[in-house]
Amino acid sequence: MIKLKMGERFATLRNREIASLERRLFLRQGLSMGALSLLAGCNVTDEAGIENALRKISSWNDTVQAKLFDPKRLVEEYPASAIVRPFPFNAFYDEDGIPAVSAADFSLELAGLIRDRKPWSLAELYALPQVTQTTRHICVEGWSAVGQWTGAPLRHFLERVGADTSARYVGFKCADDYYTSIDMATALHPQTLMAFRQDGDVLPAPNGFPLKIRVPTKLGFKNPKHVRAIFVTNEYPGGYWEDQGYNWFAGL
Amino acid sequence: MSDSRTGRLPAAPTIHGRIVRLTHWVNALAFLILLLSGWKIYNASPVFAFRLPNELTLGGWLGGALLWHFAAMWLLALNGLLYLGHSFLSGHFRRKLWPVSPAAVWADIRAALSGRLAHDDLSVYNAAQRAAYIALILGIVLLALSGLAIWKPVQLAPLVQLFGGFDTARVVHFVAMALTLAVTAVHVLMVVLVPRTLLAMLIGRLPTVRSPQ
Ligand code: HEM
Numbered sequence: 001m002i003k004l005k006m007g008e009r010f011a012t013l014r015n016r017e018i019a020s021l022e023r024r025l026f027l028r029q030g031l032s033m034g035a036l037s038l039l040a041g042c043n044v045t046d047e048a049g050i051e052n053a054l055r056k057i058s059s060w061n062d063t064v065q066a067k068l069f070d071p072k073r074l075v076e077e078y079p080a081s082a083i084v085r086p087f088p089f090n091a092f093y094d095e096d097g098i099p100a101v102s103a104a105d106f107s108l109e110l111a112g113l114i115r116d117r118k119p120w121s122l123a124e125l126y127a128l129p130q131v132t133q134t135t136r137h138i139c140v141e142g143w144s145a146v147g148q149w150t151g152a153p154l155r156h157f158l159e160r161v162g163a164d165t166s167a168r169y170v171g172f173k174c175a176d177d178y179y180t181s182i183d184m185a186t187a188l189h190p191q192t193l194m195a196f197r198q199d200g201d202v203l204p205a206p207n208g209f210p211l212k213i214r215v216p217t218k219l220g221f222k223n224p225k226h227v228r229a230i231f232v233t234n235e236y237p238g239g240y241w242e243d244q245g246y247n248w249f250a251g252l
Numbered sequence: 253m254s255d256s257r258t259g260r261l262p263a264a265p266t267i268h269g270r271i272v273r274l275t276h277w278v279n280a281l282a283f284l285i286l287l288l289s290g291w292k293i294y295n296a297s298p299v300f301a302f303r304l305p306n307e308l309t310l311g312g313w314l315g316g317a318l319l320w321h322f323a324a325m326w327l328l329a330l331n332g333l334l335y336l337g338h339s340f341l342s343g344h345f346r347r348k349l350w351p352v353s354p355a356a357v358w359a360d361i362r363a364a365l366s367g368r369l370a371h372d373d374l375s376v377y378n379a380a381q382r383a384a385y386i387a388l389i390l391g392i393v394l395l396a397l398s399g400l401a402i403w404k405p406v407q408l409a410p411l412v413q414l415f416g417g418f419d420t421a422r423v424v425h426f427v428a429m430a431l432t433l434a435v436t437a438v439h440v441l442m443v444v445l446v447p448r449t450l451l452a453m454l455i456g457r458l459p460t461v462r463s464p465q
Contacts, residue, residue: 053323054319054320054323055319057319057322057323057326058319058322058323061322068404068407069407070407073406073407073409075406076406076409136405136418138405138418139297140296140314140318141296141297141314142293142294142296142297142299142422143297144418144419216406217406241315244315245315245316245318245319246315246318247318247319247322251404251406251407252404252405252406252407
């Protein structure tokens with residue numbers, strides 16, 4: 001069980017990531033700052049201050065995007081002929097790092113502001129009413145691919161387990177130590193799914209077996225794979241990439 | 253030409269007003285940041301079969317480039333709205349960029365290529381300049397619209413449709429960047445050839461020189 005000490009481990013991870021961001025952003029590529037300061041005719045020395053300012057603007061962008069987000073607007077669906085096969089694999093590791101999750105041992109942990117926190121087995125999850133969507137997955141890198149996912153609307157699941165849907169965030173933790181979080185409005189969007197199947201088959205390992213959260217209103221890195229825990233909280237949970245500098249809301 | 257009461261020279265006439273100068277230089281800075289961070293973002297997943305020189309990019313890695321890009325877009329947009337609003341309302345566009353006839357632009361381009369293009373009175377833009385500035389303004393408007401489309405393809409789905417889909421909107425954004433950059437390159441080259449114009453765009457007027465009586 002994860003319960004509420006889940007924050008600790010991820011907090012240390014987060015601090016490590018923030019330190020590594022500072023290196024990546026500014027030391028490794030001093031040259032690119034150099035090019036800008038040269039061209040702009042001024043000497044940019046206060047790199048920590050710039051990073052700070054950029055992060056503030058990024059959280060302002062979170063606010064703007066939350067306002068722009070229309071909880072009723074549906075994502076465009078595509079015909080089956082648009083599906084990309086094989087669906088691209090993308091993670092913070094190579095294919096040999098894909099976690100081997102055992103279906104028999106799997107249990108989905110629930111934590112935080114949820115009334116009924118009993119873990120769910122795969123069989124119980126598979127028994128939930130499911131829907132299918134054929135939507136475009138858009139990566140922060142710029143590429144996109146249409147895929148088809150089948151699963152239970154996250155909204156129904158959250159209501160069923162008695163999640164506090166007035167809370168601000170829903171967070172996810174994954175078997176590969178990936179983690180991310182989304183705003184409650186997006187978690188309740190009708191097309192946000194707990195996906196168990198892709199393209200008609202049980203979710204293949206590279207695409208997130210046994211559970212991927214499919215969020216078609218957000219960039220790909222907000223669609224966690226191999227999810228093993230879901231929690232509801234009012235404290236900003238961040239995410240693996242978000243803590244390194246990717247914009248948190250990342251809405252489409 | 254001196255003022256008979258004070259004995260001082262009258263102030264030189266204003267060539268570029270305060271708002272035009274301010275918004276011009278803020279725009280140049282925002283454009284540069286968007287350009288260099290945009291190249292880094294492009295390199296993360298190139299639309300075409302080439303990458304842009306990584307040493308010239310801004311941000312260090314994709315996440316850093318995105319932070320710069322989505323910060324500078326506000327600078328470009330707010331500054332651009334100030335410039336457009338001011339220019340339409342004050343009659344700046346009507347006075348300085350209008351009219352512009354294709355024949356006059358063509359004649360000016362030929363004159364420029366043979367080194368005979370006149371730009372003596374800095375308060376009046378010749379036809380080639382008018383065409384270039386209108387192209388730059390439209391280029392930036394197109395960049396902003398295609399950028400919005402790929403930033404919010406779900407919330408702004410009709411805009412994506414207008415561009416013919418997400419992938420086409422990406423191509424439009426890149427091509428608009430390339431064309432705007434090309435016109436900017438010519439623009440800056442012209443400034444290098446007529447450096448007085450730079451002084452006027454910086455301080456608003458040319459310094460008065462006491463002409464020998
Ligand atoms: C370092 C780069 C740049 C320099 C040195 C520069 C310089 C100048 C100068 C000197 C003028 C006045 C020309 C004259 O009086 O004949 C001017 C006008 C103008 N420039 Fe630039 N410029 C630069 C970048 C840009 C960029 C990136 C854009 C847009 C993409 C741009 C758009 C314009 C426009 C639209 C005007 C006309 C302004 C008006 O009167 O409303 N410039 N520029």
